[in-house]
Amino acid sequence: MKSTVDCMPCFLRQALEAVRMTTDDPALHEETIRRVLKMTAEMDLNVPPPVMGRRVHQLIRELTETPDPYQKIKRQYNQLALQWFNELQLRVRMADDPFRAAVLLAIAGNIIDFGVDGALCMQKVQDTIDQALDQPLDRSTLERLGQEIHNARSILYLGDNAGEIVFDRLLLELMPLEKVVFVVKGSPIINDATMEDAVQAGLTEIVRVIDNGSNAPGTVLEECSPVFRAAFESADLIIAKGQGNFETLNETAANLFFLFQAKCPVVAGHIGKPVGTFVLRRSDCLERIVKTK
Amino acid sequence: MKSTVDCMPCFLRQALEAVRMTTDDPALHEETIRRVLKMTAEMDLNVPPPVMGRRVHQLIRELTETPDPYQKIKRQYNQLALQWFNELQLRVRMADDPFRAAVLLAIAGNIIDFGVDGALCMQKVQDTIDQALDQPLDRSTLERLGQEIHNARSILYLGDNAGEIVFDRLLLELMPLEKVVFVVKGSPIINDATMEDAVQAGLTEIVRVIDNGSNAPGTVLEECSPVFRAAFESADLIIAKGQGNFETLNETAANLFFLFQAKCPVVAGHIGKPVGTFVLRRSDCLERIVKTK
Numbered sequence: 001m002k003s004t005v006d007c008m009p010c011f012l013r014q015a016l017e018a019v020r021m022t023t024d025d026p027a028l029h030e031e032t033i034r035r036v037l038k039m040t041a042e043m044d045l046n047v048p049p050p051v052m053g054r055r056v057h058q059l060i061r062e063l064t065e066t067p068d069p070y071q072k073i074k075r076q077y078n079q080l081a082l083q084w085f086n087e088l089q090l091r092v093r094m095a096d097d098p099f100r101a102a103v104l105l106a107i108a109g110n111i112i113d114f115g116v117d118g119a120l121c122m123q124k125v126q127d128t129i130d131q132a133l134d135q136p137l138d139r140s141t142l143e144r145l146g147q148e149i150h151n152a153r154s155i156l157y158l159g160d161n162a163g164e165i166v167f168d169r170l171l172l173e174l175m176p177l178e179k180v181v182f183v184v185k186g187s188p189i190i191n192d193a194t195m196e197d198a199v200q201a202g203l204t205e206i207v208r209v210i211d212n213g214s215n216a217p218g219t220v221l222e223e224c225s226p227v228f229r230a231a232f233e234s235a236d237l238i239i240a241k242g243q244g245n246f247e248t249l250n251e252t253a254a255n256l257f258f259l260f261q262a263k264c265p266v267v268a269g270h271i272g273k274p275v276g277t278f279v280l281r282r283s284d285c286l287e288r289i290v291k292t293k
Numbered sequence: 294m295k296s297t298v299d300c301m302p303c304f305l306r307q308a309l310e311a312v313r314m315t316t317d318d319p320a321l322h323e324e325t326i327r328r329v330l331k332m333t334a335e336m337d338l339n340v341p342p343p344v345m346g347r348r349v350h351q352l353i354r355e356l357t358e359t360p361d362p363y364q365k366i367k368r369q370y371n372q373l374a375l376q377w378f379n380e381l382q383l384r385v386r387m388a389d390d391p392f393r394a395a396v397l398l399a400i401a402g403n404i405i406d407f408g409v410d411g412a413l414c415m416q417k418v419q420d421t422i423d424q425a426l427d428q429p430l431d432r433s434t435l436e437r438l439g440q441e442i443h444n445a446r447s448i449l450y451l452g453d454n455a456g457e458i459v460f461d462r463l464l465l466e467l468m469p470l471e472k473v474v475f476v477v478k479g480s481p482i483i484n485d486a487t488m489e490d491a492v493q494a495g496l497t498e499i500v501r502v503i504d505n506g507s508n509a510p511g512t513v514l515e516e517c518s519p520v521f522r523a524a525f526e527s528a529d530l531i532i533a534k535g536q537g538n539f540e541t542l543n544e545t546a547a548n549l550f551f552l553f554q555a556k557c558p559v560v561a562g563h564i565g566k567p568v569g570t571f572v573l574r575r576s577d578c579l580e581r582i583v584k585t586k
Binding site: 005006012016026029033034037038045 | 299305322331334338
């Protein structure tokens with residue numbers, strides 16, 4: 001998915017939120033936004049938003065000399081989600097359709113996204129979880145996902161954010177875990193989950209976890225490690241969490257299922273749904289699937 | 294009032310809204326935002342936001358070759374406000390305190406501001422008017438304004454937007470009109486009122502109207518005409534409508550009363566009130582008043 005002119009003001013908002021979270025120095029706030037304004041003025045709109053997002057956050061890490069501005073927030077949300085985990089697991093087990101409930105709660109966890117909302121509060125997360133099981137989901141896509149999970153010999157699960165990956169565990173537990181590889185980012189970017197988060201969330205105890213060797217807030221294949229790319233190429237099924245993965249992989253020829261919340265007007269407009277929609281959808285590009293069937 | 298880093302993303306939003314309203318050509322949308330990004334990257338934060346606002350809208354008028362993008366909207370809101378006028382006049386007359394009611398409705402009219410909200414809808418204007426008389430106002434400032442109007446030999450009333458100036462008429466009618474000069478902008482800028490609007494709103498029939506010779510969305514004194522500046526210098530009392538006038542004149546040594554709605558977080562933060570507050574306040578700089586008493 002390409003970037004749009006509407007992404008441009010959003011990069012500035014993100015940059016301001018992120019640099020303010022990292023330092024109280026107004027001179028650094030000003031330098032950051034001026035640098036991001038210049039970068040954005042020259043940016044290539046043909047690339048997906050996460051490519052620029054990574055450059056913005058890279059700049060902030062450099063200017064503020066803070067390698068991981070969101071470390072505390074990530075830890076906090078991992079712990080919070082772990083506190084909720086047993087109750088959420090019970091909700092899945094008690095549901096009429098546990099698979100549907102697990103998918104919805106995995107999507108609910110995607111609300112923990114500090115790229116889209118730097119002022120995200122606990123209450124919003126709680127409300128999203130409480131309303132998760134009432135959200136509509138495309139039934140045929142859900143059934144198809146279930147079939148694909150059942151039939152696949154290898155499944156790649158692309159995680160998104162810290163905290164959210166605990167919610168993913170609800171869905172992972174309904175999957176044949178010996179066939180699954182869970183993927184985190186290669187190094188810190190916003191509040192995206194890294195290996196440290198996977199350990200904190202207990203994922204490494206139940207499933208094989210690899211990192212993708214990149215710190216784009218999505219999956220920019222050409223920048224990922226050979227190990228990850230090989231896993232991506234050979235997977236029968238790829239489950240990709242979050243807007244960033246949708247933005248970067250939606251035109252990729254692979255058997256992809258996207259699970260995310262449409263959190264910005266550009267993405268919501270692209271899929272023709274309101275902001276806030278719980279999305280379960282396949283890749284727009286199904287060539288490879290046709291080819292491999 | 295100086296600009297802040299938070300004004301920077303806002304200029305981009307404004308630019309996008311304005312250029313989209315003016316043309317459907319995506320190439321012009323992109324050129325506009327890239328140019329505004331570059332301008333904003335280099336902008337002087339020591340000047341008030343309307344200085345930059347004028348440059349942004351100037352650029353859009355030039356790129357789109359449209360001298361007055363908001364002409365239709367201005368006419369529409371003048372007509373709408375005129376349709377409401379008799380009923381509003383009745384509300385003022387029936388009020389326990391007609392002066393307070395007229396001030397509140399003049400502030401309510403300030404919602405008609407396409408700089409702050411390019412997607413402003415009729416319903417929001419209607420809701421603002423309906424709730425106007427329930428808004429709190431600083432009683433002592435209101436009384437002081439009443440006294441100043443009574444005592445002044447010459448009053449300058451700086452209008453803000455088209456449509457809004459019809460609401461100003463409610464307050465003007467309670468003033469000694471022979472002492473009042475009403476001021477509009479020298480040429481089109483956003484939906485700010487010009488002489489054409491003053492004629493449409495019927496203001497020229499009841500009060501002397503001059504233009505300030507400038508098209509900043511506020512009052513940048515050094516750029517105004519000699520005639521306006523002389524009127525500004527000699528006025529005993531200046532009533533200034535709208536955020537733009539507050540932003541540009543709040544540090545000016547003059548007997549100024551500002552009437553506006555705090556419509557953006559930067560201005561709201563500056564005065565320590567929530568966004569949406571109806572504001573009646575004197576200039577922060579009262580040197581000249583002390584000097585002339």
